[in-house]
Amino acid sequence: MKNKIIKIGAMAASAVMLATSIPAVATAAESNYSYIYDYWGDVQEMPDAYNVCDVFTSSDLGLDTMLKNPDGMYVRDNMIYICDTGNNRIVILERTGKDSIELVKTVDKIKGSSINTLSGPTDIAVSEEGNIFIADKGNSRILKLDSEFNYILEFGKPDDQALTADQAFLPNKIVIDTAERVYCIATGINRGLIKYEADATFSGFIGATKVVYNFGEYLKKKFASQEQLARMESFVPTEYDNIYMDNEGFIYTVTDATTEEDLKAEKGDAVRKLNLLGNDILVRNGEWPIYGDLYMGAGGGYSGPSQFADITVLDNDIFICLDKNRGRLFGYDDQGNMVYIFGGNGNMDGYFRMPSAIDHMGNDLIVLDSLDNSLTLFIPTEFGQLVYTAMEQFDIGEYEASGQAWEEVMKLDGNYTLAYIGIGRSLLRQKQYGEAMDYFDLKYDADNYSKAFQQYRKKWVEKNIAIIVIVILAVFLIPLGIGKINQIKREIDKEEFFNK
Amino acid sequence: MFEALKKKETYSKYFKSLKFSLYVLSHPLDGFWDLTHEKRGSYAAANTILFLTVLARLLKLRYTSFVIQEPVYWEDINIFVYIASIVFPLALWVVGNWGLTTLFDGKGRLGQVYIATCYGLTPYPLFQIPLMIASNFVTIEEGQLFATLSVISLVYAGILIVLAMGQIHEFSLGKNILFTIATLFAMLVMIFILMVFFSMISQGVAYFISIGKELMFRM
Known part of the structure; x- marks a missing residue:
């Protein structure tokens, strides 16, 4: 009898413990899902900008063979094209509703070419005319196919002195512009992007990163012996890891090859925005440099800087970088301000194991996980949508509406820096300088504060000129x-x- | 002592000696000579200038506009470190300078070195406090001037202190510069000795603490 009472008591106690511990864990995980760095570089929790709409695994999509290490993804209109690298095929999906993605077909044969199979395709792009471009890495070619996968032409190894005859040509990532010119990142070629004309002629390298080395390293090289030289790192430009072309034709590139020291010294760029000449024109006016997480120390089994695997640019010029190191998504606006950070490594919905590609459909984000072999579909929350509305309204000149949207954002998150600066900028445009100054003052935006103050001072002097x-x-x-x-x-x- | 505070001439003397710091600004050689030889300076005025200097340093943190100066992260601010950043080097300088010059025919006494050095600090509060106030009425482009003026105030103070030492010790220019450099070395040596001293003391204390702990465990 006594034993029984003790047993029941113990069970009740453990039940209480379970009941209290589970929600605690759940809330902790949720609250850390989205965050942002404030002016001081402190992590500030923020409302989620995106919610997971659904996660689509291979079986959800109705695939008979599971996806295997899918590496590339491309979205055009409602269609999603996935390079199923491990299975040497292309998977075409269609988004039929808000939360439904259906399989259209899988393609593993192409028509009209001597080599009619794919070998480890790593990226795919589709032009406005419907022509399909595939980086067929294993076959050292970039294929141009029509929408029915009929062979049109192929882009081969560039005919350039920089490449030795025995060097393999491994096209890794491609983008195409509106004229169907192809820009390609090839493994082992660090001279920038390979640019082809639409007729498959090689027209040069663009956008190589600057080689950085200091005088000390240079001296060391001068006096090093052959063996020492071989052991030293050579001064070569960093290779890009992925590219994306936005709707204005600018190419965004990401690389994970930069070291923590280079990033912190602003010698290396994790993200670049290239114009047609290959110059970096990314605006870096944000409080923090654009390299993802500010704190690179070891934690939770991960260390080092964020390693961007892919990037996508929304139509409102917000670009989102995908970090494969900690499984996070980093959103930045066109001025380089941090907009949101969310995600993480794990098995729950909205977490990743080895994310490899990101693309967007409207403002919805689709992330491809190459280890989990799944697609995660994110849709903006009310908060995220408000932020986008506020930014878009400002861009088209509706300053008052933008200010109102930022006010709404502020109601949801009173800590959100961009909301204060957004309201301030909106007030500045409405010539309410004094109020604008208050908002900029709160978030230490010296540039905008100066602009507002200059006008405020001018107005004050004009008003009080007699007294002065x-x-x-x-x-x-x-x-x-x-x-x-x-x-x-x-x-x-x-x-x-x-x-x- | 309090009797003196009731007398009127105590105050007039204090304000006169304080006002003399402004004369020193424009006539450093003449001024610093009179400061000790004609007893135009006073401890009270020197203390006031030092206090104003420290005050200016502290007020600057809060009242300089964020347009000019990086905003301060108050959680990381230790106000005593800021006070010490002026008082500690000053103490080292005074002691080091007096210690060295006394051995090489310096005429100045320890108190005189202190008074003269404090008078030499005058440009700092005199420039920094108006700059701090003015910073709230400028834009970021106009702010470039502030860094320059701020540096000028520091260099001005530095020159004044060096000239002051030459006058109160009755040194020639060459000897004065030599002893300025020597004093800086003396400051480094003192810092080194202080650090050695502190680390030895702390190790010594730690030794006895560990013995005490050991005893407590055993008993």
Whole structure:
């Protein structure tokens, strides 16, 4: 009897413990899902900008063979093209509803080519005309196919002196522009992007990163022996890891080859935005450099800087980088301000094991996980949508509407830096300088504060010009007048006439 | 002592000696000579200038506009470190300078070195406090001037202190510069000795603490 009571008591106690511990764990995980760095570089939790709509595994999609290490993904309109690298095939999906993605077909044969199979395709792109471009890495070619997978032409190894004859050509990632020119990142080629004309002629390398080395390293090289030289790292430009072309034709590149030291010294860029000449034109006006997590120390089994595997650019110029190291997504706006960070490594929905590609469909994000072999579909929350609305309204010149949207954002997250600066900028455009200054002051935005203050000061001077003139005159004239009076007094004193 | 505070001439003397710091600014050689030889300076005025210097350093943190100066992360601020950042080097300088010059025919006494050095600090509060106030009325482009003026105030103070030492010790220019450099070395040596001293003391204390702990465990 006594034993039974103890047993029941113990069970009840453990049940209570379970009941209390589970929600605690769950809330902890949730609250850390989205965060942002504030002015001081402190991590601030924030409301989720995106929610997981659904996670689609191979069986959800109705695939008979599971996806195997899928590496590349491309989205055009409602269609999702996935390079199923491990199975040497292309999987075409269609998004039929808000939360449904259905299989259209899988393709592993192409028509009209001597080599009619794919070998480890790593990336795919589809032009507006419907032509399909595939980086067929194992076959050292980039294929151009029509929408029915009929062979049109192929882009081979570039005919350039920089490449030795025995060097394999391994096209890894491709983008195409509106004229169907192809830009390619090839493994082992570090001279930038390979650019082909639409007729498959090689037209040069663009956008190689600057080689950085310091004088000390240079001296060391000068005096090192052959064996030492072989052991040292050579000064070569970093290779890009992925590319994306936005709707204006600018190419965004990411690389994970930069070291923590280079990133912190601003010698290496994790993200670049290339124009047609291959120059980096990414705007870096944000409080923090664009390299993902600021803290690179070891934690939770991961260390080092964020390693961007892919990048996508929304139509409102927000770009989202996918970190394969810690499984996070980093959103930045067109000025380089951090917008949101979310995600993580794990097995739950919204967490990744080895994310390899990201693309967007409208404002919805699709992330491909190459280890989990799944697609995760994110849709913006109310908060995320408000942030986007506010930014888009500002871009089209609807400053008042933008300010109102930022006010809504602030109601949901009173800590959100961009909301304060957004309201401030909106007020600045509405010529309410004093109020704008207050908002910029709160978030230490010195540039915008200066702009607002300059106008405020001008207005103040114009309004009070009469008083200012009087004060200045008074400052100069009163001593002058006193001097004059004293002088007259002295003269009077000296005058014989009055002293009689 | 309190009797003196009731007398009127105590105050007039204090304000006169404080006002003399402004004369020193424009006539450093003449001024510093009179400071000790004609007894124009006073401890009270020197203490006031030092206090104002420390005050300016602290007020700057809060009241300089964020347009000019990086905002301060208050959680990381230790106010005593900021006070010590002026008082500690000053103490080292005074002691080091007096210690060295006394051995090489320096005429100045320890108190005189202190007074003269404090008078030499005058440009710092005199420049920094108006700059701090003005910083709230400028834009980021106009702020470039502030860094320059701020540096000028420091260099000005530095020159004044060096000249002051030459005058109160009755050194020639060459000897004065030599002893300025020597004093800086003396400061380094003192810092080194202080650090050695502190680490030895702390190790010594730690030794006895561990013995005490050991005894407590055994008993």
